Amino acid sequence: MGLIDIWKRRAWRRDDDAIRAFDGLAPAIVITGGSDGIGLALAQEFASPDFATVLIARTPEKLETARNTLNASGHNNVLTLPLDITVATAAGQINTFLGTHGLYADILINSAGIGTTGDFALEPVEKLTATTELNVTALTTLCRAFLPDMLVRGRGGIINVSSLGGFAPGPYQAAYYASKAYVISLTRALAHENRGQGVRFATLASGPVNTEFHARANGESALYRHILPAMSAEQIARSTKRGYSLSRSLIVPGIFGNLIALALRILPAMLTTPIVAILLKPRMKVTRPKITNVTTNGPTKD
Numbered sequence: 248m249g250l251i252d253i254w255k256r257r258a259w260r261r262d263d264d265a266i267r268a269f270d271g272l273a274p275a276i277v278i279t280g281g282s283d284g285i286g287l288a289l290a291q292e293f294a295s296p297d298f299a300t301v302l303i304a305r306t307p308e309k310l311e312t313a314r315n316t317l318n319a320s321g322h323n324n325v326l327t328l329p330l331d332i333t334v335a336t337a338a339g340q341i342n343t344f345l346g347t348h349g350l351y352a353d354i355l356i357n358s359a360g361i362g363t364t365g366d367f368a369l370e371p372v373e374k375l376t377a378t379t380e381l382n383v384t385a386l387t388t389l390c391r392a393f394l395p396d397m398l399v400r401g402r403g404g405i406i407n408v409s410s411l412g413g414f415a416p417g418p419y420q421a422a423y424y425a426s427k428a429y430v431i432s433l434t435r436a437l438a439h440e441n442r443g444q445g446v447r448f449a450t451l452a453s454g455p456v457n458t459e460f461h462a463r464a465n466g467e468s469a470l471y472r473h474i475l476p477a478m479s480a481e482q483i484a485r486s487t488k489r490g491y492s493l494s495r496s497l498i499v500p501g502i503f504g505n506l507i508a509l510a511l512r513i514l515p516a517m518l519t520t521p522i523v524a525i526l527l528k529p530r531m532k533v534t535r536p537k538i539t540n541v542t543t544n545g546p547t548k549d
């Protein structure tokens with residue numbers, strides 16, 4: 248055990264009865280969104296012979312491809328669980344899956360996330376709620392499901408994937424940016440509540456990364472995709488592994504990312520919000536429909 252672990256465990260007290268529940272089980276790294284983009288790169292970076300790697304996402308074919316990619320890099324202890332983590336039973340299903348394979352979640356990486364771009368008032372309500380259900384509710388539920396056992400073991404950790412967008416309001420990606428602010432706030436609060444108990448907490452807050460995320464979020468036409476430098480998922484994963492090893496609770500990859508993070512944190516919102524709005528505004532020509540009848544399900548359009 249290294250010096251960082253000794254310090255992280257300074258207030259932890261072993262409970263022999265509770266810890267016996269994990270006898271015979273092996274540690275796993277559980278990664279939501281592990282089939283693609285940043286999640287897959289994190290899986291590559293964190294996979295090790297000492298752990299099983301469990302990849303979770305909805306699409307079985309993408310999970311299979313991801314598993315093959317990991318196998319090809321010499322990581323053979325890889326399991327896949329096709330699951331929509333926004334369903335109410337997701338945490339229970341993951342727990343059962345781990346138990347069936349003789350594993351426990353030593354490190355939980357919440358990478359699955361989606362975004363949505365456009366005028367908030369005109370966005371389909373389903374898109375907005377899908378964003379908060381995945382980025383906020385599912386992430387919170389999984390942290391709550393796996394943290395108590397980590398505290399019993401006095402080891403392990405949770406990495407929650409946020410974004411530089413979590414440091415500022417994001418007009419035209421309003422719900423997405425707000426969801427990422429929640430992730431930063433939640434993770435830092437958990438790190439404080441559980442300090443000294445042996446569990447590491449990290450928020451990953453990166454700038455743009457070249458993945459399919461932007462196309463899925465309808466963000467490709469926005470200015471930020473054309474003028475802001477984007478990192479690769481592999482660079483992000485390397486930076487995250489380094490930050491996690493050093494037990495940093497906030498990981499911002501890259502010099503440019505750190506400069507932006509600093510600016511967003513020290514400049515007033517009245518200055519940063521209009522700049523972020525220019526960067527995020529979709530450039531496609533949009534004919535704004537006239538809002539005629541506002542209901543609780545959102546406006547209907549002419």
Ligand SMILES: NC(=O)c1ccc[n+]([C@@H]2O[C@H](COP(=O)([O-])OP(=O)(O)OC[C@H]3O[C@@H](n4cnc5c(N)ncnc54)[C@H](OP(=O)(O)O)[C@@H]3O)[C@@H](O)[C@H]2O)c1
Binds near residue numbers: 460
């Ligand atoms: N890309 C960026 O520029 C960037 C920047 C900062 C932060 N981030 C954050 O990084 C995280 C990963 O983004 P990414 O760029 O890697 O996105 P991505 O390439 O679109 O990958 C998203 C992953 O999440 C899975 N997923 C989506 N909905 C799910 C659900 N309901 N249940 C389970 N899995 C689900 C996807 O697989 P299925 O579709 O098969 O389920 C996929 O594996 C997100 O939280 C994002 O907000 C991204």
